[in-house]
Amino acid sequence: MAFLDRLKRRLVVVAGLLTLGYLLLPVAVVAVFSFNRPRGRFNYEWQEFSADAWKDPCGVSGLCGSLSLSLRIALWATLGATVLGTMTAFALARYRFRARGAVNSLVFLPMAMPEVVMAASLLTLFLNMGVRLGFWTILIAHVMFCLSFVVVAVKARVMSMDPRLEQAAQDLYAGPLQTFLRVTLPIAAPGIAAGALLAFALSFDDFVITNFTSGSTVTFPMFVWGSAQRGTPVQINVVGTAMFVVAVLLVLISMAVGNRRGRQRT
Amino acid sequence: MATVTQQPPPPRAPSPSPPPAPVPRVKPARRRGRRTPYLLLLPGLLWLVVFFVLPVAYQASTSVQTGSLEEGYEVTWHFATYGDALSAYWPQFVRSVLYAASATVLCLVLGYPLAYLIAFRAGRWRNLIMILVIAPFFAGFLIRTLAWKTILADGGYVVGALDALHVLDVTSWLGWTAGDRVLATPLAVVCGLTYTFLPFMILPLYTSLERIDPRLHEAANDLYAGPATTFRRVTLPLSMPGVVSGTLLTFIPATGDYINADLLGSTDTRMIGNVIQTQFLRVLDYPTAAALSFLLMAAILCAVTVHIRTSGTEDLV
Numbered sequence: 001m002a003f004l005d006r007l008k009r010r011l012v013v014v015a016g017l018l019t020l021g022y023l024l025l026p027v028a029v030v031a032v033f034s035f036n037r038p039r040g041r042f043n044y045e046w047q048e049f050s051a052d053a054w055k056d057p058c059g060v061s062g063l064c065g066s067l068s069l070s071l072r073i074a075l076w077a078t079l080g081a082t083v084l085g086t087m088t089a090f091a092l093a094r095y096r097f098r099a100r101g102a103v104n105s106l107v108f109l110p111m112a113m114p115e116v117v118m119a120a121s122l123l124t125l126f127l128n129m130g131v132r133l134g135f136w137t138i139l140i141a142h143v144m145f146c147l148s149f150v151v152v153a154v155k156a157r158v159m160s161m162d163p164r165l166e167q168a169a170q171d172l173y174a175g176p177l178q179t180f181l182r183v184t185l186p187i188a189a190p191g192i193a194a195g196a197l198l199a200f201a202l203s204f205d206d207f208v209i210t211n212f213t214s215g216s217t218v219t220f221p222m223f224v225w226g227s228a229q230r231g232t233p234v235q236i237n238v239v240g241t242a243m244f245v246v247a248v249l250l251v252l253i254s255m256a257v258g259n260r261r262g263r264q265r266t
Numbered sequence: 267m268a269t270v271t272q273q274p275p276p277p278r279a280p281s282p283s284p285p286p287a288p289v290p291r292v293k294p295a296r297r298r299g300r301r302t303p304y305l306l307l308l309p310g311l312l313w314l315v316v317f318f319v320l321p322v323a324y325q326a327s328t329s330v331q332t333g334s335l336e337e338g339y340e341v342t343w344h345f346a347t348y349g350d351a352l353s354a355y356w357p358q359f360v361r362s363v364l365y366a367a368s369a370t371v372l373c374l375v376l377g378y379p380l381a382y383l384i385a386f387r388a389g390r391w392r393n394l395i396m397i398l399v400i401a402p403f404f405a406g407f408l409i410r411t412l413a414w415k416t417i418l419a420d421g422g423y424v425v426g427a428l429d430a431l432h433v434l435d436v437t438s439w440l441g442w443t444a445g446d447r448v449l450a451t452p453l454a455v456v457c458g459l460t461y462t463f464l465p466f467m468i469l470p471l472y473t474s475l476e477r478i479d480p481r482l483h484e485a486a487n488d489l490y491a492g493p494a495t496t497f498r499r500v501t502l503p504l505s506m507p508g509v510v511s512g513t514l515l516t517f518i519p520a521t522g523d524y525i526n527a528d529l530l531g532s533t534d535t536r537m538i539g540n541v542i543q544t545q546f547l548r549v550l551d552y553p554t555a556a557a558l559s560f561l562l563m564a565a566i567l568c569a570v571t572v573h574i575r576t577s578g579t580e581d582l583v
Contacts, residue, residue: 016383019376020398023464026413027402033416044416088310095303103307110318112514112570113563114522116539120546120559121321124328127552144317147310205407207525212546224408228529232412240409247404251397 027244034237041231053234057242060233063223067239070220073135074204077142081203082196084143085150086188089195092151093158110148118145119212126213133215141213142203149202150195157191322563329556339552351557355541359561362537365452365527366520369459373467373516374509376460381471381508382501386480396472399465407462411529414458418448418530450532458526466515474508475501510577518566538562 033043037050058064091097092104110118122141131137165187169179207221214222224236329347333339352359384395402410417424425448428434437443442453478501486496524539538558545555 012379012382013387015376015379016387017380019380019464019468020395022376022461023402024398025417026410026461027405029413029416030405030409033413044412044419084310084313087306091303091306095306097300097303103311106311106314106319110314112518112566114519114539114566116522116524116542117559117563117566118318118321120542120555121325122317123546124324124552124556125317125321128324128328140317144313147313151310201403205403207408208522211543221406221408224406224412228408228412236409236412240405244401244405248397248401251401255393 027240030237031241031244034234034241036234036237038234043232043234043237053238057235057238060235062218063220063233063235063239066218066220066223069135069217070204073138073142073219074200076139077146077203078196078200080139080143081146081150081199082192085147085195085199086154086192088147089151089154089158089191090188093155107148107151110145111152115145115206115208116212119209122209123212133213134217137213137215138210138217138219141209142206145206145209146199146202149198150192153195153198154188154191157194158188161187325556326560328552329560331553335550344553347553347557348561351554352561355538355558358536358538358541359565361535362521362539362562365456365459365535365537366517366523368456369463369520370467370513370517372456372460373464374513377464377467377471377512381468381475384468384472385475385478399468403465408525408529411458411462411525414454414461414530415449418454418457420447420449424448449530450535452531452535454530455527455535455537458530459520459523462523462526463516463520466519467512470511470515471505471508474505478504506577510573514570514573518570521566522562 033046034053035049035051036043036046037048037052038045039047053059088103088107092100092107119141122137122144126133126137161184165183166179169183174182205221207225210219210222211225218226220239224232227233227236327341328339330341330343330345331339332342332344332347380395380399384392384399388395416422419425425434425446428437428448429446434443434446434448437453438445442456443451448454482500482504483496486500491499521537522539524537524543527535527537527540542555542559542562545551545558549555
């Protein structure tokens with residue numbers, strides 16, 4: 001029995017680590033192949049070591065342009081979705097009103113729908129309206145599908161907030177605005193930040209909805225898609241690896257800072 | 267504060283403020299309070315109605331139109347488009363459901379141990395493993411999918427190993443792979459789908475597992491339950507909300523996905539998403555594309571409703 005128990009414990013750990021390996025293997029391949037010097041147009045087979053792509057990440061025409069476009073769209077979409085989503089989340093978390101259930105389902109629906117359906121129906125709207133596809137249609141679409149995720153993140157945080165804190169603020173003669181700015185908003189901030197981060201990541205990496213709403217505008221995922229048909233430059237791997245490393249570093253730094261702050265407070 | 271309808275206070279904390287006196291001063295504030303939620307909702311709701319509800323309605327109308335790109339389309343209530351679309355593309359529909367279901371089961375089987383590991387066994391490594399689960403998102407979805415082309419390449423290590431172990435013989439016999447190739451077969455597509463949506467399974471599983479009080483495990487042990495019984499009678503039932511939302515978050519996007527089928531599959535592995543994408547962006551047959559997209563949406567909504575009802579976690583939404 002004890003032996004079986006130990007085996008089972010180990011089994012869970014081994015199986016879990018294998019899954020983690022499955023998740024990380026492609027990232028490792030992307031990183032390794034960013035140092036490749038491919039012979040043909042496609043970077044799928046290992047040839048020889050070379051750091052050329054890292055020295056010249058913008059060496060492929062169109063890559064850095066698409067990257068900066070994606071960044072701009074992601075920033076604006078994050079701003080839009082965070083503002084609209086936070087307002088919606090506060091209304092849903094703090095007020096009882098008619099049609100609250102309907103609003104809740106309306107917010108939930110975009111997340112319960114395959115992206116291709118949303119993308120296709122948005123395209124029919126834009127075509128019917130005669131809107132020219134480009135930067136603005138992409139931005140509109142991104143704000144739309146990021147909105148729900150922000151609402152969920154902020155709502156969860158606001159719901160778990162102790163209502164007595166606001167009552168205490170009022171007992172201490174804080175006005176509604178002061179209570180909101182000095183008590184409510186700081187407590188909700190982590191939820192808002194999480195929602196904003198999620199929106200940024202979703203928008204920056206989105207392909208399906210952009211594919212339908214971009215016309216001839218090329219964002220970074222669209223660039224990668226195009227190069228998958230024509231020939232993949234090594235620089236794509238450089239960008240992917242760099243984004244992964246930057247993301248991990250940022251999280252580790254923010255955790256270290258958070259830890260130190262926590263220690264100082266105690 | 268009159269502008270906020272307070273949530274019922276927890277029972278142990280009696281409300282410190284006396285009930286608001288019905289003085290006339292409060293009245294305008296109350297009226298403002300009644301309007302505040304609608305004002306807060308207005309922009310976000312407007313956005314969702316104009317760019318989500320309206321498009322779906324437009325799509326429904328497009329699906330019953332006839333005409334051509336040159337002469338324009340007109341609503342003729344031509345419901346035959348649905349029948350034609352279904353009879354022409356039912357294999358892709360069936361394939362989508364099969365692939366998505368296989369990927370969902372694989373995600374559950376692969377994701378559960380990792381979620382369990384993070385929740386109960388990781389100790390001080392918990393945060394690091396969580397970061398490693400989420401961080402691949404940032405390396406770009408398409409780039410990572412392309413990496414599978416390298417991993418599963420003909421004559422590569424993975425295919426070589428599977429061939430040496432005679433796994434490929436079995437999978438070829440089952441029709442999952444073709445000869446000594448893995449790329450451009452159903453197996454490659456399901457493998458890619460599983461990979462893409464695995465984090466969407468792990469995160470909700472972890473959330474529900476993490477809430478389980480470890481003392482429940484001890485109690486089960488004290489009551490002479492072995493590890494298997496403890497898992498079956500305690501852990502698994504308590505993690506069901508995570509299983510339900512994880513399977514939904516995996517199955518729904520996997521059914522509509524066309525990137526894995528396009529990059530890792532062949533013309534024999536086309537899913538319904540591929541058909542919708544091609545009809546919309548290349549063939550430009552808008553009524554058929556809209557009908558297919560509408561059918562997919564209806565199918566998904568039915569599946570979600572049934573899934574939530576039967577698993578009895580309606581508070582999920």
